[in-house]
Amino acid sequence: MRIGLVVDHPKRDLPGAVMLGYQLARRGVSVALVPMYEQAVDVPRLGLNALVANYARPVNLDLMRSFAGAGLPLYVLDTEGGVLATTGGNSPPAMAAHIKASGYADILTGYFFWGSRLHDAFLAAGTMKPEQLHLTGCPRFDFAAARWRALLDGEPRGYLLVNANFPLVNSRFTSTPGGEREAMVRSGWDGAYVDRFIAELKQVFANYLAEIGRLAAARPDRSILVRPHPFESEEVYRNALSRHANVRIDGAGSVLDRIRNAVAVVHLNCGTAVESVLLGKLPLQLEYLNTPTTAGHAALPARVSRKVASFDELLGAIDHIERETESFDFAGVHAADIEAFFHLNDGQAAERVADVLTGTTTARRPYVSLLATVTGTRARPSVGQIVKGAASAALGSAITERLRSQFNPARRDKRIEPALVETLLHRIASHDRANPSQFTAQRARCVTTGLPLASIAIEHIR
Secondary structure (H helix, E strand, O other), X not given: OEEEEEEOOHHHHHHHHHHHHHHHHHOOOEEEEEEHHHHHXXXXXXXXXXXXXXXXXXXXXXXXXXXXHOOOOEEEEOOOOOOOOOOOOOOHHHHHHHHHHHOHHHHOOEEEEOOHHHHHHHHHHOOOOHHHEEEOOOHHHHHHOOOOHHHOOOOOOOEEEEEOOOOOOOEOOOOOOOHHHHHHHHOOOOHXXXXXXXXXXXXXXXXXXXXXXXXXXXXXXXXXXXXXXOOEOOHHHHHHHOOOOOEEEOOOOOHHHHHHXXXXXXXXXXXXXXXXXXOXXXXXXXXXXXXXXXXXXXXXXXXXXXXXXXXXXXXXXXXXXXXXXXXXXXXXHHHHHHHHHHOOOOOOHHHHHHHHHHHHOOOOOOEOOHHHHHOOOOOOOOHHHHHHHHHHHHHOHHHHHHHHHOOOHHHHHOOOOHHHHHHHHHHHHHHOOOOHHHEEEEEEEOOOOOOEEEEEEEEEOO
C-alpha cells in the first residue's frame, strides 16, 4: 500500500509530514511526500492507493475532482486548520458550508481535524458522514509535546523572538496586484470586508515595524530575533530594522526550534502564540496596535497571550520576563482556549492519523496514468500545463522541478530534499527507540518508467 502526503511549505509542514510518514511506515505503508506544486504531475505516476491533500479550497477543486474521478481515495489534513476566525470565510461554520456546497463533500473519503471546534461544525452542518470525520490533531505540533520535544534544537539562546504574520500585505510569492485579495474573496470573504481589512492591516504592519525598532533602541542589550512569516518577504524587515545591531532577521528553520530557544515571543495576532503556549514560552501580544477589524479577524492568538496595552507595559514585561512567565497559566490557557482548536498536546496526532489511514484504505488497484501527467490532471489543461506535463513525463519531475525553481523563488522554497527528510526520519526513529537504518528516504520514481520524481519516498525495510 502506498499513500501520498501533499506538502505545502516545507519550512512549516515538512517535519509534521515526516512524522506522519514515519508512523505510516511503521505500519507497513509506503509513503510519498508530494510537493504541492508537483502533485498534478507526480500523483498519477506514484501508484498511490490514497492521497492526503493539504487543503480543500476552490483553487485545487478541479484537480481533486480529477483524482477522485480516477478512483483515488482523497483525504484532507489542512495545513492551516487551527487558528480560525469567528466570522467570515475561515470560520468553522463557513468552512463546513464550503466543503458541503462546493462538491468537496462528494469526493472526499475523509477529513482530519486539528480540533473539536471545526469537527463539531462539520457534524452540525451534516457536511459529511460522521464516520468520515476524524478528530486527530495536527502532526506538526507533535514536536511540541513532551514526548518528542527533545527532537527540537534545545540549546538555550536567550533571545527575544519577534514573530510576524503579515503575508497578506507583504507577500513573498504573489506578485499580481490584488492577488491575495481575490484569493480571500474566492474563499468566501465579503469583498468590502477584505478591502477594509487589508487597508487597516497595512497600517498595522507599518506600526508593528516601527514598534520593533523602538524596542530594539530602548533595550540595546537585548538580543532580538525577527522571524517573518514563511510566506512573507524579508526585505521590508531588513530595510526597517537592519540599523539596529541587536536585531537579526532570519526566517530559516523550524519555528518550534526558534520558540524553544527564546525567552519569550512578541507577536500580533500570530498563530505561533499557540506553539509558544505548547512549549511553555510566554507569548506577548502587542494589543495596543490592533484595530477592531484586525483584532476580530483571528481572535485566538490574543486570547492565549499575555496582552500588553502600551509600549511601556511591553518593556516592563520584557524586563521581568521570568516573573511574567512564572505567573502565566499555561495549562489553564490550553484547556480554556487551545484544546478546542488544536486538540491534545500529547504527541500522538500522527499516530491517530496513521491509524485512520491504515484502517480505512484498502489495497485496491493503484492509480497510474501517463495521460494525466501530460495534461497536469486537468480536464481542460492550458498550453503551459501541457508543456510542463510533457516535459515531466519525458524527463522526470525531479529534473523539471529543479530547472523551474532556478527562475522561481516560490518553487525553490518548496522543494523537498531527500537528505533533509532522511535526517529527520532517522532522528525520529532513534528517539522512538527504533532502528533508524531500517527507514529510508529517497527520490520516488515513476512506477512505469523509473524516472526520478520530485516526490520523496519513505520506506520501512525490515
